[in-house]
Amino acid sequence: MLENYLPVLIFIAIGIAFGGFMILMGFLLGPRKPDSEKLSAYECGFEAFEDARMKFDVRYYLVAILFIIFDLEIAFLFPWAIVLRDIGMFGFMSMVLFLGILVIGFIYEWKKGALQWE
Amino acid sequence: MLVELIQSFFAGLGWPWGLPEWMQVGLVILAKIVVILVPLMVCVAYLTYAERKVIGFMQVRIGPNRVGFFGKQMWGLGQPIADAVKLMFKEIILPAGADKLLFLIAPVIAMAPALAAWAVIPFGSEMVLADVDASLLYVLAITSIGVYGIIIAGWASNSKYPFISAMRSAAQIVSYEIAMGFALVGVLMAAGSINLGDIVAAQQGGFWQWFWLPLLPLFVIYFISGVAETNRAPFDVAEGESEIVAGFHVEYSGMPFAVFFLAEYANMILISVLASLLFLGGWLSPLEGLLPESVFEITLLGSLLGPGLHWLVVKTLIFLFFYLWFRATFPRYRYDQIMRLGWKVFIPLTIVWILVVGVMIITGTPPWFDVA
Amino acid sequence: MSFEQIIFYIFSAILVAAAVGVITVRNPVHAALFLVMCFITTSALWLLLEAEFLAITLVLVYVGAVMVLFLFVVMMLDINIAKMREGFTGYLPLGALVAGGTIAVMWYVANNDYFNLTNMPPPERLAADASNTRMLGEQLYTTYVYPFEIAAVILLLAIVAAITLTLRHRTGTRYQKIDQQVRVKRDERVRMVKMESEERK
Numbered sequence: 011m012l013e014n015y016l017p018v019l020i021f022i023a024i025g026i027a028f029g030g031f032m033i034l035m036g037f038l039l040g041p042r043k044p045d046s047e048k049l050s051a052y053e054c055g056f057e058a059f060e061d062a063r064m065k066f067d068v069r070y071y072l073v074a075i076l077f078i079i080f081d082l083e084i085a086f087l088f089p090w091a092i093v094l095r096d097i098g099m100f101g102f103m104s105m106v107l108f109l110g111i112l113v114i115g116f117i118y119e120w121k122k123g124a125l126q127w128e
Numbered sequence: 129m130l131v132e133l134i135q136s137f138f139a140g141l142g143w144p145w146g147l148p149e150w151m152q153v154g155l156v157i158l159a160k161i162v163v164i165l166v167p168l169m170v171c172v173a174y175l176t177y178a179e180r181k182v183i184g185f186m187q188v189r190i191g192p193n194r195v196g197f198f199g200k201q202m203w204g205l206g207q208p209i210a211d212a213v214k215l216m217f218k219e220i221i222l223p224a225g226a227d228k229l230l231f232l233i234a235p236v237i238a239m240a241p242a243l244a245a246w247a248v249i250p251f252g253s254e255m256v257l258a259d260v261d262a263s264l265l266y267v268l269a270i271t272s273i274g275v276y277g278i279i280i281a282g283w284a285s286n287s288k289y290p291f292i293s294a295m296r297s298a299a300q301i302v303s304y305e306i307a308m309g310f311a312l313v314g315v316l317m318a319a320g321s322i323n324l325g326d327i328v329a330a331q332q333g334g335f336w337q338w339f340w341l342p343l344l345p346l347f348v349i350y351f352i353s354g355v356a357e358t359n360r361a362p363f364d365v366a367e368g369e370s371e372i373v374a375g376f377h378v379e380y381s382g383m384p385f386a387v388f389f390l391a392e393y394a395n396m397i398l399i400s401v402l403a404s405l406l407f408l409g410g411w412l413s414p415l416e417g418l419l420p421e422s423v424f425e426i427t428l429l430g431s432l433l434g435p436g437l438h439w440l441v442v443k444t445l446i447f448l449f450f451y452l453w454f455r456a457t458f459p460r461y462r463y464d465q466i467m468r469l470g471w472k473v474f475i476p477l478t479i480v481w482i483l484v485v486g487v488m489i490i491t492g493t494p495p496w497f498d499v500a
Numbered sequence: 501m502s503f504e505q506i507i508f509y510i511f512s513a514i515l516v517a518a519a520v521g522v523i524t525v526r527n528p529v530h531a532a533l534f535l536v537m538c539f540i541t542t543s544a545l546w547l548l549l550e551a552e553f554l555a556i557t558l559v560l561v562y563v564g565a566v567m568v569l570f571l572f573v574v575m576m577l578d579i580n581i582a583k584m585r586e587g588f589t590g591y592l593p594l595g596a597l598v599a600g601g602t603i604a605v606m607w608y609v610a611n612n613d614y615f616n617l618t619n620m621p622p623p624e625r626l627a628a629d630a631s632n633t634r635m636l637g638e639q640l641y642t643t644y645v646y647p648f649e650i651a652a653v654i655l656l657l658a659i660v661a662a663i664t665l666t667l668r669h670r671t672g673t674r675y676q677k678i679d680q681q682v683r684v685k686r687d688e689r690v691r692m693v694k695m696e697s698e699e700r701k
Binding site for chain 3: 265
């Protein structure tokens, strides 16, 4: 199994090196004539009004938290999906119960309006 | 096939030249990676050309038609090369107040996963660089790293538009990743394997045996989620030029911008290849089961009609054309509509269909699941 | 030294360096990114232990999901670092106590006979076509069905907790009700008014 991952490792290394190389080429070939106007943050021609790091709606956190939970659910579903034929009815029902419990959570989210983007 | 060709080419040169074994192994792997990456880069370059041409024709324009080779115009075929060269000679602007290191790392983080995912993509029944068992899971995991490129770019620029865009697109990408994951669960169930090669092999038996038919809702959801994952129109609020100019790469110029561009198009091709592998039988021929067996044994015509890399390419091109078509046809979704579609439509639909597929497998519904 | 050992030491070195980075850099975003690096290298180490499914899931769940949330939080909260450093000396005794306790537990576990090499030998190399995911699946949904269902309950609890803690409805926002919009009939929107034609004055 491990030997199959050697090309993957090399591929990842090449992917990173390739991106780095392209940017390096850009630095070597392109001109560098910075001035303060050019380097200022782009805001459609205006001077920047305030700090760019602003406060964001708490809703983004909620999306991220719910995403973690559903991502875990998917992680549980993956091994189940490929062995479904071997574990038969019992395995199927155990996942039906698992999904059933989580669908309760999903309905709760829905009714509470957590999925509503205002 | 191509890989064996290259190996035999090196063997003809008197390979190995007395190198230590690990170096031989490394060089063979490197050669294979080059064989995958070079056509991929050419595809990316000409996808940008195809995009401009196709959308041009759809809007009754001609599209790029000036830059050619050898002093001829050649329908503008030289355009992507000229664009790449131009970007290479452009100044790289590092905005004041930016986190300079992260600003430059961000495009690399966006691109490396988009390329590394190709390590496990099979191009034929034996044509795969790394035949890892959990290859689909690997693709899902490595592409989920790509979102960091966008988040870091938005944060490191120290500018408002990129930051807004980064937050929006991160929330969008993670939302659609769930729908995509659930759709993939259906494929895994139908195939009974998590290996991409085995998933294609499970679709043997002609056009009506491919997974697009029993998994039709998941197929549609997968591809739409794929469009949303790659931040393409009509889900391109991350770039939304009418409100936040160009989104997370407002402050990028020259080569770092080109790298972001490359990552986006490499991801588009990746999603298209995966869609053809998972739902349209990959390299399998649609004529299988329709034509008599003897047809496939004819020397040249048989191999053309039979399974092969060319079918995978054709199917991928169909999905890529859909990408371009969507962009020309649909107006941009509003952000609340995007979130509604992902959470309130796709997730319930996929959960229901997973249960339907489960029942079909347990009861052995013909014609797809009757063989245990 | 075998090739796997070289890979192991390289990834371990990156892991330790990144872990040191997490607690030493001043910028919280940089710290979070170092933590991402930790997870990726840990995943490589798990892979070396033949735990293919768990290794990839670690990247999928922790890097792809949990750390995105962390980054959201540290990027948007605008943490004032100078303020956070004020109480440092005050918390030092408590922190030292916790750190000491953790080190003691780790020492105990690492020196315990239960975890020595005879009781816990390095995992056997799996064959090239062995499916780690399949082995896991065959056990998880039948033999370990109770822990599996308990996991579902814990996830349900997490959903409820997340919503009660973070969901705040804004007052006065109006949004599109698409289902009602689609279901609307012509008669509900259009009123035909009969009018006699009038002569122009």
